[in-house]
Amino acid sequence: MRRALSAICGVAVCRAVRPRLLAPLLLLAIPVPAHAQDDGARLYMMVPDETTIASLRLHRLHSNLAVDPGTVSEGNDLDTTLGVFQFVQALNFTGRQGFVFLVIPASRIEGPTESATGFGDAQLGFVYGIHGTPALSREAYAAHRPGLAINLLGKFFFPTGEYRPGRTVNMGANRWALRLGVPLVYAIGERMADPHLVTIEAMPTVTFFGANDEPAAGLVARQKPLFIFEGHVTRGFTERFWASLDMLWREGGEMETDGVAAGNRQSALSLGATGTLAIGRAASLRLSAGGVVARNEHGPNGWMLRTIFGTVF
Numbered sequence: 001m002r003r004a005l006s007a008i009c010g011v012a013v014c015r016a017v018r019p020r021l022l023a024p025l026l027l028l029a030i031p032v033p034a035h036a037q038d039d040g041a042r043l044y045m046m047v048p049d050e051t052t053i054a055s056l057r058l059h060r061l062h063s064n065l066a067v068d069p070g071t072v073s074e075g076n077d078l079d080t081t082l083g084v085f086q087f088v089q090a091l092n093f094t095g096r097q098g099f100v101f102l103v104i105p106a107s108r109i110e111g112p113t114e115s116a117t118g119f120g121d122a123q124l125g126f127v128y129g130i131h132g133t134p135a136l137s138r139e140a141y142a143a144h145r146p147g148l149a150i151n152l153l154g155k156f157f158f159p160t161g162e163y164r165p166g167r168t169v170n171m172g173a174n175r176w177a178l179r180l181g182v183p184l185v186y187a188i189g190e191r192m193a194d195p196h197l198v199t200i201e202a203m204p205t206v207t208f209f210g211a212n213d214e215p216a217a218g219l220v221a222r223q224k225p226l227f228i229f230e231g232h233v234t235r236g237f238t239e240r241f242w243a244s245l246d247m248l249w250r251e252g253g254e255m256e257t258d259g260v261a262a263g264n265r266q267s268a269l270s271l272g273a274t275g276t277l278a279i280g281r282a283a284s285l286r287l288s289a290g291g292v293v294a295r296n297e298h299g300p301n302g303w304m305l306r307t308i309f310g311t312v313f
Contacts, residue, residue: 040288040308041232041244041274042199044127044151044183046097046192047090048138055310057084063292063302066109068121068173069157069207070226070253072266072300073111076168082107082120092135099127105161111169118162118171125155127183146187146197153181153205165214175212181205195239201232207253218257226253226266232274240278246290247271250299268292268299283311 059082064073088101103123109116132149157179161172181203189197207226215221227250234244248270255262272290279285291303 038230038246038248038270038272038290039203040286040306041201041234041246042185042242042276044153044201044203045185045187045199046129046133046136046141046149048141049090049092049097049135051088051090052313053086053088053310054313055084055086055088055308057086057306057308058082059084060305061302063300063304065300065302066170066173068161068175069177069179070209070223071173072253072264072298073168074264074298076111077302078169079110080107090135093128095135097129097133097135099125101125101127107171109169109171114167114169116162116167116169116171120161120171121173121177122158122160123155124158125153127154128152142191142193144192146189146192146194149185149187151183151185153179153183153203155179155181163214165216168216173212174214176210177207179205179207195236197236197242199232199234201230201234203230204228205230215257220258222256224252224254224256224265227251234274241276243273243275245271245273246288248290264298266296266299268295268301270300272304282313283309285309 059080061078061080061082063078063080064076065071065078066073082105084103084105086101086103088099091098091100101124103125105120105122106118107120129149129151132147133151134144136144155178157173157177159172159174159176161170163170163172163174183203184201186200187197188199205228207228209223209225212221213219229249231247232244234242236242249268251267252265254265270290270292272288274286274288276284276286286308288306289304292299292301295301
């Protein structure tokens with residue numbers, strides 16, 4: 001996640017090398033809720049020890065995707081404006097780096113017949129590095145030789161958002177969810193502070209869903225696990241700017257109501273691009289755009305624009 005420090009902008013990541021740029025770099029790797037979108041490039045990269053990041057995201061979506069991580073609103077085109085606040089803290093576990101992050105989303109969703117505004121389901125996540133992710137000081141981080149980093153990811157979705165079973169548009173999903181994944185990052189460069197650092201990322205995840213005991217129809221609705229594969233190829237162009245090509249493939253997530261399968265297994269491929277710019281000494285701005293390029297009749301459609309402003313403490 002915070003690997004963005006150097007990976008993010010390719011900016012010198014340490015005070016000893018470029019103190020004024022370190023903060024912006026860290027910002028570029030902030031983890032955020034997917035909300036049916038990708039988490040983002042350089043989100044799960046290592047950063048200097050004890051780094052703290054806060055970010056505000058603004059998403060604009062035109063899609064049949066609902067606000068929870070697995071639901072497709074088939075037959076509806078939804079216009080969603082989504083704002084997300086996220087707090088990230090890097091941790092040191094006996095010499096290995098980890099992260100804990102909290103996500104609070106709020107949005108306005110406009111459907112064909114009704115709209116809704118309010119807070120969505122809160123998220124709490126944890127990332128732990130198991131290979132190539134030492135907890136380093138800023139000076140040691142900047143000089144660290146890039147290579148393969150392997151992490152473990154766990155993210156909980158809490159049913160805190162507003163939900164009414166009689167509505168076609170809801171802010172919350174009225175169920176718990178757990179996403180497990182293995183973020184992989186392969187970095188190529190002379191050091192982590194290399195302004196032209198290249199990163200190749202792959203992140204397979206599986207999301208498991210709890211039961212919704214107040215569905216729009218029936219008594220209990222369940223959803224099968226949803227597999228998502230996310231990939232990014234990123235390159236630093238200057239000390240303050242990097243860009244990436246992004247992809248997201250999702251498969252599964254068939255719904256079942258009162259034991260009867262709906263036969264609506266999802267399948268979709270999305271492509272996009274991202275650019276991130278360091279601003280001043282402790283901030284960064286990230287712009288992303290993407291859309292669905294292939295899908296089955298039950299998969300998500302549409303496009304997404306995303307702006308992220310972050311700051312490092």
